[in-house]
Amino acid sequence: MAFVTLQTPRSPHSSTKNVGAEQQCRQFPRSRSKSKMATTHDAEALITSHDPHHPANLICELCKKFYTLGWVTGTGGGTSIRDGERIYIAPSGVQKELMKPQDLFVMDYATREYLRRPPVLKPSACTPLFMAAFTLRGAGCCIHTHSKDAVLVTLLCEAAGTDVFEIQKLEQIKGIPKGYGEEKKGNLGYHDRLRIPIIDNTAHEEDLKDTLEAAIQQWPDTHAVLVKRHGIYVWGKDVAQAKTQCESLDYIFQLAVEMHKLGLPWIPK
Ligand SMILES: CSC[C@@H](O)[C@@H](O)C(=O)COP(=O)(O)O
Ligand SMILES: [Zn+2]
Structure with missing residues (x-):
């Protein structure tokens, strides 16, 4: 079963059993601006919480639900959340229902700089569309379905x-x-x-x-x-x-x- 082949090496900060998007998508090149990045500790803190309402947890949970509705099938679709000055974005080209918080990108709304970029992944191609809803309509969440x-x-x-x-x-x-x-x-x-x-x-x-x-x-x-x-x-x-x-x-x-x-x-x- 193809799914099993995804369950290979885990990222060091993974603590749950499900496979994350980082493992799904190793073909993407790294591209990160280290100078502007938060420290590793700060970057991890941005997506680490036991609160189910934390945006990083919510995006993963929502995409799991949306998958069962056929809304994010075959890596299509996605969800982004704006939490104050932080924008939480899924990676591109990954099975959205299998994502883990550590797979998410976090962008600073004002500067558009990524505060957190998971290695090997790139941000969703939907990012400019999500940003349009945040900037033009003051949205706090934007959902894209197929x-x-x-x-x-x-x-x-x-x-x-x-x-x-x-x-x-x-x-x-x-x-x-x-x-x-x-x-x-x-x-x-x-x-x-x-x-x-x-x-x-x-x-x-x-x-x-x-x-x-x-x-x-x-x-x-x-x-x-x-x-x-x-x-x-x-x-x-x-x-x-x-x-x-x-x-x-x-x-x-x-x-x-x-x-x-x-x-x-x-x-x-
Ligand atoms: C099945 S591929 C779909 C993509 O091209 C696109 O339409 C999409 O919705 C998801 O883009 P992504 O960059 O994976 O977040
Ligand atoms: Zn799409």
Whole structure:
């Protein structure tokens, strides 16, 4: 079984039995700026905690859950958390459900310097997209999934010639915030129309940055952007909001796909 071949030498700071991403991904070259790095002790302290709500523990836990939902399958997708001035980022090209806190990168928000870089790994290609949610929308957590239903609604919208997913009159729409600012406080109502912009995919994840940023500017109330034939980015002010929105949206996408199969409209007359 291929999985077993990953369970070879452990990194010295590993203390749990599961294999970490560092072992999954030894092909990546080291590239670290030692001068700006925190000391090894400080760097390890950034990701070491018994608190299950510590961002380093949460990212690993969330990705395990998301894997069971098919959201981060085959190394795709991921999650990033902003905790004050610290940004926690997963490595690229690794099985996200097997990650350990010691596999995570930590970036300083203000300087964009990595305070912690695990050897042999490189940061997720989604990093510029996560940063867009943090900087443009003040997000505390951003989730990227390759959910099949998210991909399917982008295909259905493409076939319908629209680059916005729109749906109305579903109870779960009430799980999505109205927007930002005082006058947009609270969540959408049952009668409100949910709109999620869709951007084109690119050959490389990081090249989505400009169009994702443009979609965020064009749709100032949105908390998510769909990526055609790829997946979705969803963010929230904190982990709970990002996660519950991602769940609500995925549930709505599942319904939308089923409604389409049954010949039912997304916007009832
Ligand atoms: C199955 S490869 C998927 C990647 O290209 C990308 O779309 C993705 O979501 C994850 O990028 P990663 O750099 O591994 O964090
Ligand atoms: Zn992706």
